[in-house]
Amino acid sequence: MEISLKNQVAVITDSSSGIGAGIAKSMAESGATVVINYPNESSQPKADAVLKEITDNGGKGIICQCDVSKEEEVIAMFAQVVSELGTVDILVNNAGIQKDAKLTEMTIDQWNAVIGVNLTGQFLCAREAIKEFLRRGIDPSKSVACGKIIHISSVHEIIPWSGHANYASSKGAIRMLMQTLAQEYGAHKIRVNSICPGAIQTPINKNAWQTEEELNALLKLIPYNRIGQPQDIGNLAVFLASDLSDYITGASIFIDGGMTTFESFSTGG
Numbered sequence: 001m002e003i004s005l006k007n008q009v010a011v012i013t014d015s016s017s018g019i020g021a022g023i024a025k026s027m028a029e030s031g032a033t034v035v036i037n038y039p040n041e042s043s044q045p046k047a048d049a050v051l052k053e054i055t056d057n058g059g060k061g062i063i064c065q066c067d068v069s070k071e072e073e074v075i076a077m078f079a080q081v082v083s084e085l086g087t088v089d090i091l092v093n094n095a096g097i098q099k100d101a102k103l104t105e106m107t108i109d110q111w112n113a114v115i116g117v118n119l120t121g122q123f124l125c126a127r128e129a130i131k132e133f134l135r136r137g138i139d140p141s142k143s144v145a146c147g148k149i150i151h152i153s154s155v156h157e158i159i160p161w162s163g164h165a166n167y168a169s170s171k172g173a174i175r176m177l178m179q180t181l182a183q184e185y186g187a188h189k190i191r192v193n194s195i196c197p198g199a200i201q202t203p204i205n206k207n208a209w210q211t212e213e214e215l216n217a218l219l220k221l222i223p224y225n226r227i228g229q230p231q232d233i234g235n236l237a238v239f240l241a242s243d244l245s246d247y248i249t250g251a252s253i254f255i256d257g258g259m260t261t262f263e264s265f266s267t268g269g
C-alpha cells in the first residue's frame with residue numbers, strides 16, 4: 001500500500017515552523033508540491049530554510065507570504081498559487097497563535113488576534129480553496145476526491161483551558177466550521193477533516209517542555225508518556241490528504257498520546 005500525493009499542490013498555512021513545517025516536509029516527501037506560507041517578513045528566513053530542506057531532499061515547493069487573518073492577502077495568495085502552480089488540491093489550515101491571559105485581564109486585542117488567525121483565517125482559506133476545487137473539478141489522475149481540507153484544531157476543541165479562553169473558543173468553533181463544510185460540500189466530493197493535536201514539541205508551547213520539571217509536569221497529562229513531534233502530525237496529515245482515507249470526512253481525529261483520556265482521572269474520580 002503506497003501513500004502518494006504525487007502531482008498534488010498542498011497549501012500549508014504558516015509552515016515556516018512547528019507543526020506546519022512538519023506537515024510540509026511530510027507532504028513533500030509523499031510527492032506533493034508544497035506552498036510554505038509564512039505570516040510576515042520576519043518569518044521569511046525560516047520559510048526559506050524549510051523550503052531548502054525540502055528541495056535538498058528532492059521535494060518541490062514555493063514560499064508565499066500572507067497573514068491569513070486578512071481577506072485581501074488570502075485572496076492574493078490563492079491567486080498567486082493558482083497562477084504559479086496551476087491549482088490547489090489540498091489545504092492544511094494550520095496557522096494558529098496563542099495570546100494567553102485570564103479572562104478578566106484579556107484585552108480585546110488578544111481576543112481578536114487569536115480569533116482572527118485561528119478561526120477567521122481558517123474560514124478565509126477554506127473559502128478560497130473550495131472555490132478553486134469547484135472550478136477545477138475532480139482530476140482522477142491525482143485523486144478520487146475533488147479536494148481535501150485539513151483543519152488543525154487542538155485537544156482544546158474539547159478540553160476547556162483556563163487562561164486561554166480565546167484559544168479554546170477558536171478551536172471549539174473550528175469543529176463546527178469543519179463539520180459544516182464537510183456537510184455542505186460532501187456531494188461535490190470535497191473532504192473536510194480536523195486534526196486535533198495534544199502537546200507537540202514546538203515554539204508555541206516551549207514553556208511546557210523547556211525544563212525537565214516542566215516536561216515532567218506535562219507528561220503527567222499524557223498516558224503514552226512522551227511529548228509529540230511535528231512528524232507525528234505530518235504522518236496523519238498525509239494519510240488524511242490521500243485517497244487511503246477517502247471515506248473519512250467530517251471527522252476530528254485526536255492525536256495526543258492519550259491526553260483526551262483525561263489521565264488525571266487514572267487514580268480516582
Ligand code: BGC
Nearest residue numbers: 154155156198199204205208
Ligand atoms: C496548544 C499547546 C498545548 C497543547 C496541549 C495545543 O493546542 O497550542 O500550547 O501544549 O494544546 O495542552
